[in-house]
Amino acid sequence: MNDVDELKEYLLLHARVQGMRPEQYHRIVGAVRTDDERDPDSWTARWCAEAELHERAGQLLDACRAYNLARFPYVDGPVRRRALDNCVAVFDRWRHEHSGIEPLTVPGARGEIRCWTTGLSDGARRPVVVLMGGMVSIKEQWAPLLPLFDRQGFAAVATEMPGVGQNTVPYTPTSWRMISDVLDAVSDRCDASRAYAVCLSFSGHLALHCAAHDPRIRGIVTAGAPVDAFFTDAGWRADVPRLTTDSLAHLTGRSTDDMTEWAIDGETLDRVTVPVHYLVSRRDEIVPPDEIAVLRRHLRRLHVRENDDVHGSPHHIAESRLWVVRSLLRLRGGHRIRVAILAALLALLRLRTLVRRRVPGTTSATGGPSAPSRTTSPNVPEKGTADHGS
Numbered sequence: 001m002n003d004v005d006e007l008k009e010y011l012l013l014h015a016r017v018q019g020m021r022p023e024q025y026h027r028i029v030g031a032v033r034t035d036d037e038r039d040p041d042s043w044t045a046r047w048c049a050e051a052e053l054h055e056r057a058g059q060l061l062d063a064c065r066a067y068n069l070a071r072f073p074y075v076d077g078p079v080r081r082r083a084l085d086n087c088v089a090v091f092d093r094w095r096h097e098h099s100g101i102e103p104l105t106v107p108g109a110r111g112e113i114r115c116w117t118t119g120l121s122d123g124a125r126r127p128v129v130v131l132m133g134g135m136v137s138i139k140e141q142w143a144p145l146l147p148l149f150d151r152q153g154f155a156a157v158a159t160e161m162p163g164v165g166q167n168t169v170p171y172t173p174t175s176w177r178m179i180s181d182v183l184d185a186v187s188d189r190c191d192a193s194r195a196y197a198v199c200l201s202f203s204g205h206l207a208l209h210c211a212a213h214d215p216r217i218r219g220i221v222t223a224g225a226p227v228d229a230f231f232t233d234a235g236w237r238a239d240v241p242r243l244t245t246d247s248l249a250h251l252t253g254r255s256t257d258d259m260t261e262w263a264i265d266g267e268t269l270d271r272v273t274v275p276v277h278y279l280v281s282r283r284d285e286i287v288p289p290d291e292i293a294v295l296r297r298h299l300r301r302l303h304v305r306e307n308d309d310v311h312g313s314p315h316h317i318a319e320s321r322l323w324v325v326r327s328l329l330r331l332r333g334g335h336r337i338r339v340a341i342l343a344a345l346l347a348l349l350r351l352r353t354l355v356r357r358r359v360p361g362t363t364s365a366t367g368g369p370s371a372p373s374r375t376t377s378p379n380v381p382e383k384g385t386a387d388h389g390s
Contacts (some may be wrong), residue, residue: 001071002035006243007043013071013314018065018141028066036194037079040300044070044079049088060094064140073136073243074164074250084138084165091116091140101146104157106185113178116143117154120189126155127194127218128186130179131214134201134224136245138165152329155190157182161203163251165387171251176209183216192216196260196331198324201225201286201312209264210272219331221324223279224311229290231263236288244286269298277303279313279320286311301373305326319349 008029013024028050033041047070054063071080074278092348095116096102100122106113119126139160145321149156162171162178169178179199183192195216197207204225211217230236237245237256239260249346252259274301280292295302307313313320327340336376 002043002246003242004035004043004054005036007072007240010241010243011069013312014072014137014141015065015069016314016317017312018068018144020065024366030038037077040192042079043072048083048086051083051090052134055090060090060097061144064091064094068141071138073247076250077099087138087140088166091143095143095237098147100150101143104185106181108169108178108181110170111138111162112166113159113182114166115139115157115159116146117155117157117186118146118150120186121155122189125191126153127196128190128192129156129184129328130182130195130197130199130207131156131158132160134195134203135161135164135251136243137161137200140165148325149328154196154328155186157186161206161251170253172328176206176213178191178215178275179206179210180214183214193247194218194332196328197222198222198328199225203262205262208272208276209268211274211276211334212264212268215276219274219328220276221331223313223320224281224287225278225291226285226287227269227291228263228265228294229259229288230286231259233288234258235289241288241330256344265276266294266298269295270298273301275301275303275331276332277305277323279323280304280306281309281311281313282306283309284311319346320350322346 012022012025014357016022020177031041032043032046033039035043037044039045047066051063051066052069054060055064064087065143067083067090070083075081075084092103100118102117104115104117131145131149133142137160139158143158146156146158159182162169162175167178169175181194184193191215196219197211197217198221199207200223202225203219204222205227207217207220207222208225211220234257237259248256248259275349276295278292278295282289292304304330307316307319309315322342322345323345326339326346329339329342
C-alpha cells in the first residue's frame with residue numbers, strides 16, 4: 001500500500017504535466033484518506049469517481065487524465081487495473097475524434113510494446129521521435145502531445161518503459177533494446193535512420209544506453225535521467241522517496257538494494273557521440289547531483305539547462321515544454337527562425353520567474369512557488385557544453 005502523503009506530493013507534477021489545474025488536483029486529493037482500494041475515500045476511488053464524471057459529460061481527455069492518476073503509481077490490484085484499462089479505452093475513444101493518432105503493437109521475444117503513433121506514412125519519410133516518460137508514466141499521459149510533433153514535421157511514437165502500463169517487456173539492465181525494437185517496427189513508414197529520443201527521467205537512461213549502440217539515434221532530449229550514481233550508491237537510494245524505490249522494486253521484481261547492473265559505465269557513455277540536451281533540477285530528490293558530472297566527463301556534445309527545482313521541475317512546466325521543442329528543432333537542424341523565437345520565449349519566461357521571486361507571495365505560472373532557473377552550470381564541462389539559451 002502506498003503512502004498517501006507521498007502520492008499527494010509527488011503526483012502533482014504528473015497532474016500539471018497533463019494540464020490539470022492545481023485547484024482541481026487539490027480539491028480531489030483533499031478528500032483522499034487512504035490507499036486501501038476498498039475504501040470510498042481511497043486514492044483510486046476518488047480519482048475514478050472524478051474520471052467517471054468527466055466521461056459521462058463527454059470530456060474524454062479529462063476522464064483519461066483522471067483515470068491515469070487513479071492507477072498511479074503502478075497497478076497493484078483490481079481497482080488500479082480497471083483504472084488503467086479505462087484510461088486506455090477512453091483515450092482510444094478520444095483519439096478517434098482527433099485524426100492522426102494510431103495504435104501500434106511491437107511484438108518481442110519477451111513481451112509486447114504498445115504505442116500510439118502519428119505521422120507514419122508509406123510515402124513521406126519523416127524523421128521520427130520516440131517519446132517516453134519515466135517509470136510511473138504511461139503512454140496515454142504523453143500521447144496527446146503527438147500532434148505537436150506532427151506539426152513540426154516529425155513522425156512520432158509515444159510508448160512507455162518496460163513493465164509500465166501495457167508494456168509487458170520486463171525491466172532489466174538490457175531493456176534499452178526496446179527503443180531499437182520500436183525503430184525496427186516503424187522503419188518502413190518513416191526515416192528511422194534519423195531518430196530522436198525525447199525520453200524523460202528513467203527512460204532517458206534507456207535512451208543514453210541505446211544511443212551508444214544504435215546509430216539511428218541522432219540526438220536525445222532528456223530531463224532528470226539517472227546514469228551511474230543512482231544505481232551504484234545504495235546510500236543515496238535509501239533516502240529517495242519510497243514511491244520511487246517501491247516502483248523500481250515492482251518493475252524489476254527484486255529488491256533495490258543492489259542495482260549496479262543498471263549503471264552505464266564510462267566506456268559506454270564515451271560511445272554516445274550524438275548531441276544530448278539534458279535538463280537538470282538542482283534540488284532533485286531522486287537523481288544524485290553527481291550524475292551531471294559523469295555526463296560532462298564522457299559526453300562530447302552535452303547541452304545542459306538547469307532549473308532550481310525538484311525532480312521533474314514541476315514549477316517550470318511551461319519553460320520545459322518550450323525547451324523540449326527548441327532542443328528537438330536544434331537537433332534536427334534548420335528552423336533558425338523558430339528556434340530563435342522559442343529562445344526568446346524561454347528568456348521571457350525566465351525573466352518572469354525572476355520577477356515573481358522578488359515579489360512576496362507570488363506564485364509561478366504552474367501554481368507552485370516561484371523558483372529561479374538558469375542555463376549555465378557552475379562547473380566547467382570537460383567535454384560537454386553549457387546551454388546559454390541560444
